[in-house]
Amino acid sequence: MTTSLFVFSNDLRLSDNRALLEAAQQSTRLICLFCVDPAWFRPARYYSKSIGAHRWQFLHQSLKTLESELNARHQTLLIRFQSQPQAIEQLINAHAINVVYRSHNSGFRERQAWEKLKQRFSHVAFREVTTFTLFDQSQLPFTLDHLPDTFTQFRKQVENFPISEPLVAPDILPRPMTGLNHTSDRLPPIASTESPFTGGEIEGLSHINHYFSTQAPANYKETRNELSGWECSTHFSPWLAQGCISARQINADLKRYETEVTTNESTAWILFELLWREYFQWCALKHGTKLFAPCGIHNKKKRCCFYAERFQKWCAGNTPWPIVNACMKELKATGYLSNRGRQLAASCFINELGLDWRYGAAWFEEQLIDYDVASNWGNWQYIAGVGADPRGGRHFDLAKQTQLYDTNSRYINQWQGYPTSPLDSVDAADWPILPPDVKSP
């Protein structure tokens, strides 16, 4: 008899979840666990939290869907309000677990915690399976140490590789354990937000189905740079980030669309963007903590500073640049921002405001509904010029970008991007700042 623990993380789905399928096939009893870490809800190193209201709402919805899909197969979802390593440790000690399964994770902290558990419980088998990316690590034509330094080199080596077909969800699952202590009643409250996304595998699959039933994929390349518009880009990212859908499922539907409807530059570009996502995942795995280092994965020195007032004004959408303000307000209200909007906001943060890029990345981490550690920190490094970019960073001309992408100020008006105060309330002439009753010399 094999008792297994399946730890859900960024794979909140039953279909195309090879890790779960393996656990299901090889276990007599199965505990399905998801941990909501209390630390996510407290401000961390860069003043921001790991999770904000939008993603928490989306995650909660995703967990509810997962729970009902498991219930339909006579299984349960154990949700613990504690850190994952702690919960795994307690369950191993209490239930004579033989095997712990999870999907492969590129995050450094997640990997470190997993390695520690392996060392601590040498009598338990720890099994990781790739479910988040298009390829398995063993399929890559290079070892991780030799991952190409640029996306283009990476893409050229992998773009013609066959991508595995997605797997169907298991019909039956092993029996659950009885007498488990659920702590989901202590979870933080859900705030209602303006987010246009609903979490969960069912919603995610129906979104992909709908997208590929329209003309949007055939025009993707022409529209993907727009600042707003539901069909301008795929909007797959929130479901992909939580693993409610897989990149392989999208690829299968894309290929079907290409066979049944049309193949053109736009449809090819969807795969191109999924390969960007893929590249950032392998970069994160290769570079570990360097993903969060100020000098980035290539150890490039970069002059930057931190002004609390500028940071706060950027977060609130109150800078001298209306286009950036509109982006920041959209992000705060909905948890989503187009790729173009993210690039402009990040470029402004780094180049116009001269701030340390890590604070911006951390703010995005809290706000984004589709936050993914590898894509977020990797893209920020790219724009800051310390990441996977041979050209050394990106500085967008905000006036030109506004003219190009918001010619009639529709987007700026929609989000009321107008600045209400000057950027800095204190400048060199005001220095030193004295209390009101002290006269300057």
Ligand SMILES: Cc1cc2nc3c(=O)[nH]c(=O)nc-3n(C[C@H](O)[C@H](O)[C@H](O)COP(=O)(O)OP(=O)(O)OC[C@H]3O[C@@H](n4cnc5c(N)ncnc54)[C@H](O)[C@@H]3O)c2cc1C
């Ligand atoms: C500063 C900054 C931070 C970002 N943070 C994140 C993040 O935390 N999570 C995230 O998923 N994406 C992030 N991106 C990438 C990109 O902006 C989003 O993936 C995209 O806007 C999501 O919308 P979509 O699904 O409509 O994308 P589409 O344009 O339709 O692209 C299809 C899919 O390809 C992938 N993709 C597209 N562009 C990129 C890219 N540049 N990098 C990685 N994957 C990409 C996504 O999975 C996306 O869902 C960031 C980009 C920037 C510039």
